[in-house]
Amino acid sequence: MKIRHLMAVLRTLVLRGLGSGVAVLFTVLVSRYLATADAALFFILFNASVIAAVCFRWGMDEVVIRQVASADVGERERIAVPLVIHTHRRVLCWTVIALLVGVVLWVPSVARRFDLSYFDFVLMVVASSLIACASSAARVLQGEGRIDSATFYLNICVPALALVALVFLSKTISEISARQLMWCYLFAAALMYSRVVLLRYGGDLLRSLSSRRQSGMAASEVAAANRLGAVVLAQQALGWSAVAIVPGFYGDASYSAFVVSQKLATLISLLMLAINFTFSSRFAALHAQERLAELWNLVRLSVVAIALASLFILAGTWLFIGEILDYAHVPLDYGNVVIIMMIGQIGFSIAALFALVLSMCRMEVFLLRAQLTIGMLSIAALLIVCIYSSLNAAVLVFPVSYFALAWILCARIRTLIHEQRATR
Structure with a gap:
């Protein structure tokens, strides 16, 4: 393995390790600053969001990487746009399905059994959708060989922003609720989405969604x-x-x-x-x-x-x-x-x-x-x-x-x- 390849692997290993460390610290502080019931509720929503973000984009990660990486450098932007647009369409379909399924939480007996309100469920689904779309765009960076940037957005960005928000809340209010922390998590997801998706693909997404033309993905x-x-x-x-x-x-x-x-x-x-x-x-x-x-x-x-x-x-x-x-x-x-x-x-x-x-x-x-x-x-x-x-x-x-x-x-x-x- 060449030295530059070895150094790339080591950098990725360090960055992924940093991401894991941030996630562990965030988990510890949630347990520390939230009451037991609120911490349990947040962990349920947080873990569900992580799983949902993977399921919502359903296999698009590998397709984005191989399509972008196998293209000529000058063609990569043209290829990436329809892939990102298709991911948004796919995620939107899963989001609508999830929100419709979650309507059962309007039934009081169901809500009491799961100890979860429909509004909290919506916050989780929206955060998952934003992360799923942003992750697909970050895979474009990975396909282009910008590994460090892709690693940051996929593994560090959202947990780090949520951690900062949690520390800020702990210094400003006496009792933090699961819903307040979910709002912070949603805000972190929105910031990453804005940085990774809107700044690069915002115009293309707007034209595609407004004209209802197909994404162009084979x-x-x-x-x-x-x-x-x-x-x-x-x-x-x-x-x-x-x-x-x-x-x-x-x-x-x-x-x-x-x-x-x-x-x-x-x-x-x-x-x-x-x-x-x-x-x-x-x-x-x-x-x-x-x-x-x-x-x-x-x-x-x-x-x-x-x-x-x-x-x-x-x-x-x-x-x-x-x-x-x-x-x-x-x-x-x-x-x-x-x-x-x-x-x-x-x-x-x-x-x-x-x-x-x-x-x-x-x-x-x-x-x-x-x-x-x-x-x-x-x-x-x-x-x-x-x-x-x-x-x-x-x-x-x-x-x-x-x-x-x-x-x-x-x-x-x-x-x-x-x-x-x-x-x-």
């Missing part, structure tokens, strides 16, 4: 975005299903240990996220230029980097597993669960890298089929093992599943390279 790219949106859900299917399956078979203590293991395992994925974020546009450009041999060399180096960093984190966790579990109030007996989950996350990180390469190479049909097949088989296997065996055996499903998926995706990439060589 039907094949719309279908690709839909498939990639499903891929994102399929990637998380096993982890989300485990959260529902494990407590039903092993009880609260084992479930707590499992959740701690999941959180610790995410440390493995930090370098993968930095590599994927830094090189996604590069992968798309190399594929468009038919330089697949160079692409494969970059992928191999990325896999080696992920593996080495993962082994270092794994070794550190193993050495200090007693202290880690003691701090988390988890019995030492669950140390094996933590290690197995972290090994599984190594497989997940490598599979995620291969999945990104395939999405940049326009192989989303194969990618979706592979993800769905492995995901469904893994969920079934997890359920069966949970019925008949211990948690230690059940978590083995994770490394087996993720490494199997990584092998399948790697084989498809190698096939692409051999096919290109055969046609020359």
Whole structure:
């Protein structure tokens, strides 16, 4: 890996780490300054907003990156405009659907059950919509190779602005409510939207929405975005299903240990996220230029980097597993669960890298089929093992599943390279 590529990865890693730090600090201060009930309500709305922002743009991220990155520099602006416009149309449709579904909160019994008013729900949906549209525009920056700017807007901007607003409120009023903080979060989302979208695409958006002309995005790219949106859900299917399956078979203590293991395992994925974020546009450009041999060399180096960093984190966790579990109030007996989950996350990180390469190479049909097949088989296997065996055996499903998926995706990439060589 070239020095400039390594420095780019390190900068992205630092910026993403800064974003994670800001998010953690924001979470801690919310718990500190808000009453328990208001903090719980805000966290529900905040987490729902993060998930909704991803779902509202439904696969457009990868399409924007690969379309912009694979275009000539002079053509990128012309290509980016219809992509941003289409994202707005897509987000608007999901926003309307969400607001209509939320009407059930007008029923007093439903509102009491969820402890949520329709007005708070609207604040969450609008914030999600603004973030979804702004994130799509930030992906244009990523496709153009402006990685640091894209990382700032996607990972740091909104949490940092919300954190500043929370500190300001804590100094000016005695008791902060969840609704006041949601207004601050919405204001932060609006500021990012204004900076990333309106300043660059405001005129084009106004002309498009007022004239009702089509966005110009090809039907094949719309279908690709839909498939990639499903891929994102399929990637998380096993982890989300485990959260529902494990407590039903092993009880609260084992479930707590499992959740701690999941959180610790995410440390493995930090370098993968930095590599994927830094090189996604590069992968798309190399594929468009038919330089697949160079692409494969970059992928191999990325896999080696992920593996080495993962082994270092794994070794550190193993050495200090007693202290880690003691701090988390988890019995030492669950140390094996933590290690197995972290090994599984190594497989997940490598599979995620291969999945990104395939999405940049326009192989989303194969990618979706592979993800769905492995995901469904893994969920079934997890359920069966949970019925008949211990948690230690059940978590083995994770490394087996993720490494199997990584092998399948790697084989498809190698096939692409051999096919290109055969046609020359």
